[in-house]
Amino acid sequence: xxxxxxxxxxxxxxxRDFFAPLTTGxxxxxxxxxxxxxxxLPAGKELxxxxxxxxxxxxxxxxxxxxxxxxKLLAVNxxxxxxxxxxxxxxxxxxxxxxxxxxxWIKDFAAGLxxxxxxxxxxxxxxDTVRTPGPMTLNLTAFGFIETGRALTRSSVCDxxxxxxxxxxxxxxxxxxxxxxxxxxxxxxxxxxxxxxYQQPTPRIxxxxxxxxxxxxxxxxxxxxxxxxxxxxxxxxxDIQVNARELPLSEPAEKLISGTPELLEAAYAGGDDYxxxxxxxxxxxxxxxNLSRELKLPITExxxxxxxxxxxxxxxxxxxxEVEINVTRTGYRHF
Amino acid sequence: xxxxxxxxxxxxxxxRDFFAPLTTGxxxxxxxxxxxxxxxLPAGKELxxxxxxxxxxxxxxxxxxxxxxxxKLLAVNxxxxxxxxxxxxxxxxxxxxxxxxxxxWIKDFAAGLxxxxxxxxxxxxxxDTVRTPGPMTLNLTAFGFIETGRALTRSSVCDxxxxxxxxxxxxxxxxxxxxxxxxxxxxxxxxxxxxxxYQQPTPRIxxxxxxxxxxxxxxxxxxxxxxxxxxxxxxxxxDIQVNARELPLSEPAEKLISGTPELLEAAYAGGDDYxxxxxxxxxxxxxxxNLSRELKLPITExxxxxxxxxxxxxxxxxxxxEVEINVTRTGYRHF
Numbered sequence: 205x206x207x208x209x210x211x212x213x214x215x216x217x218x219x220r221d222f223f224a225p226l227t228t229g230x231x232x233x234x235x236x237x238x239x240x241x242x243x244x245l246p247a248g249k250e251l252x253x254x255x256x257x258x259x260x261x262x263x264x265x266x267x268x269x270x271x272x273x274x275x276k277l278l279a280v281n282x283x284x285x286x287x288x289x290x291x292x293x294x295x296x297x298x299x300x301x302x303x304x305x306x307x308x309w310i311k312d313f314a315a316g317l318x319x320x321x322x323x324x325x326x327x328x329x330x331x332d333t334v335r336t337p338g339p340m341t342l343n344l345t346a347f348g349f350i351e352t353g354r355a356l357t358r359s360s361v362c363d364x365x366x367x368x369x370x371x372x373x374x375x376x377x378x379x380x381x382x383x384x385x386x387x388x389x390x391x392x393x394x395x396x397x398x399x400x401x402y403q404q405p406t407p408r409i410x411x412x413x414x415x416x417x418x419x420x421x422x423x424x425x426x427x428x429x430x431x432x433x434x435x436x437x438x439x440x441x442x443d444i445q446v447n448a449r450e451l452p453l454s455e456p457a458e459k460l461i462s463g464t465p466e467l468l469e470a471a472y473a474g475g476d477d478y479x480x481x482x483x484x485x486x487x488x489x490x491x492x493x494n495l496s497r498e499l500k501l502p503i504t505e506x507x508x509x510x511x512x513x514x515x516x517x518x519x520x521x522x523x524x525x526e527v528e529i530n531v532t533r534t535g536y537r538h539f
Numbered sequence: 540x541x542x543x544x545x546x547x548x549x550x551x552x553x554x555r556d557f558f559a560p561l562t563t564g565x566x567x568x569x570x571x572x573x574x575x576x577x578x579x580l581p582a583g584k585e586l587x588x589x590x591x592x593x594x595x596x597x598x599x600x601x602x603x604x605x606x607x608x609x610x611k612l613l614a615v616n617x618x619x620x621x622x623x624x625x626x627x628x629x630x631x632x633x634x635x636x637x638x639x640x641x642x643x644w645i646k647d648f649a650a651g652l653x654x655x656x657x658x659x660x661x662x663x664x665x666x667d668t669v670r671t672p673g674p675m676t677l678n679l680t681a682f683g684f685i686e687t688g689r690a691l692t693r694s695s696v697c698d699x700x701x702x703x704x705x706x707x708x709x710x711x712x713x714x715x716x717x718x719x720x721x722x723x724x725x726x727x728x729x730x731x732x733x734x735x736x737y738q739q740p741t742p743r744i745x746x747x748x749x750x751x752x753x754x755x756x757x758x759x760x761x762x763x764x765x766x767x768x769x770x771x772x773x774x775x776x777x778d779i780q781v782n783a784r785e786l787p788l789s790e791p792a793e794k795l796i797s798g799t800p801e802l803l804e805a806a807y808a809g810g811d812d813y814x815x816x817x818x819x820x821x822x823x824x825x826x827x828x829n830l831s832r833e834l835k836l837p838i839t840e841x842x843x844x845x846x847x848x849x850x851x852x853x854x855x856x857x858x859x860x861e862v863e864i865n866v867t868r869t870g871y872r873h874f
Contacts, residue, residue, distance in 0.1 A: 232585075234692060234694075237693070237694065237770075237774055238623075238692050238693055238694070238774075239589060239619040239620075239622040239623055239693065239758065239759060240587040240588055240589035240619050240620060240622075240623050240625070240683075240690075241587070241588045241589070242585050242586070242587050242588070242623070242685065242690050243585060243586045243588060244580075244585050244586075244687060245579075245580040245585075245586065247582070250567075250577050250578060250579050250580075251577070251578045251579075251580065251586065252575040252576070252577050253575055253576045253577075253578060253631060253664065253665055253682075254574060254575035254576070254665065255631050255632075255633045255665060255666050255667045255678075255680065256633075256667050257633045257634075257635055257667050257669045257676075257678070258669075259635055259669055259670075259671045259672075259673070261672060262669065262670060262671065262672065263669070284574040284575050285574075285575060287574040287575075288573075288574055288575050288577070290575070296588060296590050296680060298590045298591075298592045298633075298678045298680075299592075300592055300594055300676055329588065330588055330589065330590060331590050332590045332591050332592050332678075334592045334593075334594055334597065334598070335594075335597060336594045336597065336673065336674065336676065337594075337596060337597065337673070337674060338594070338671065338672070338673020338674045338676070339671065339672060339673045341592075341635055341671065341673070341676045343590075343592070343633045343667075343678045345590065345631060345633075345680045347588075348575075350577065352579060355575075355577050357569060357573050358572070358573055358574065359569075359572065359573070423574060424574060435572075439572055439573075
């Protein structure tokens, strides 16, 4: 019989049995037994800090496996660190568990965190667990190192910069629709690929680190390509043009979109991609083909930045023959 | 007409209008417009990190004023920093708003944070806002400075240490019962005092800083005096004796308890006090009367630590004539 957390030993047993091992001996965690964690910082480094919250039925599905929810929670935060060029260092976890939550779920969630943190070399150092009468609410705050003064931001795109994106776009949004039964890929491998991209995104940490000193600006795609490029454009005060025909698609996404062209929206507005978009000065000669091979990650030029022509910075999606595509939705609205 | 956040401009307008001003120009916040915040750390300092979550209807009441909820959210985190002896530096905020939340509430909440952070000299540097179909869930992660290697912990109480507590005990737990209509103080000032102690606790930051080099160990009282002293005892491997007759009570609490002696439970198990309990070696000659005058804060000796006699560290509450009081509840159980 799976035990419920309220008839198990309560918060302290759960922390001791499932979460304290995730500190993997990190001294600053104080074994998760104290009031706070304590972190040092090597000379010449700054700390990049990011926090993201996932709410059940909003940011993940109730039936998503606990391990993949853990993976996603860590990944979306590490994606923010990647966009700054920071190296993952430690994280804190603040969870609100519903009272009827199965203890097995918590155990699988902790195991998922363990696998993900080992892969990305980051330790749990602190946090909080409470009970909620509402949906499970998971907050993770991730800390990364970065050389002082070298953090990439989204606000330094310059007129003339070339715009690049990593990986492929739209897979996660299509994967969600597959899970919802709205789309049916024609084979199991495609189905698996799209769902995995939704449930278990990959933060582009190595790429982010390599962009320092190369890119003028970077951002990760969480809300949707055009929405996030819009954040860059407004923060930088430039117009940005994105070319629809250049958007990189995986083979499974390509197949679905070639059958139903409207599904291209998933690539420019779907969100949850956790790829990096970055702007590079046109006169900076860089061999992205080599970097792409080294990182085993596609890097695709998808547009460019121009002087801002109106009162507000804008983003245009261009189709063939330089005709602007009328976009009704640029990305996820938080509320 | 109050506007609802979903028909206001959405997340970004709310952040810009209400929360970006709370960065008070802190450079590392990047104006709350980027993927992450960036914090430096002065040479020779470590960062203390603590996170606490407040859930509506669990940790605060739906009718509590937004300003006091903001105050409490910041205070409970700063209390953890105080228990380590850390100096407040910055915080991040991750909030899950219910869809029907009044925009005025958010505005008042931000104003409350503004007032509290000005008082405690700490800036907002980052965070996240999402929407939830459940109760409002507020997570704050606070960062403090501390000299490297000097953080106070709860795990270093020694045999023979004298145990002290700041302020008065039980006010908050009695204040909650006043708000719930279960208790009626005989005058408005008493009522106000007890409710304020529940809604707007005071983190003992100055005291925490002064305890470094003086106390062997410290903890803040959030769960309840005996529960938190129990955490200290187990982490340190010592038995601790607390003397019921020494528990410091405010005048309003004293009056209620003298009428109904069972209410003394609020002082030893009520929780939400956010006072500091700390252990000092018996041979360390310190003038706590002077420190108390300087900080305008009562400091009371309430017990002592002894060698652990059984397999597990225990905490005893002693009444008059050295008779142990049988305690059925030591503090708040998280679940």
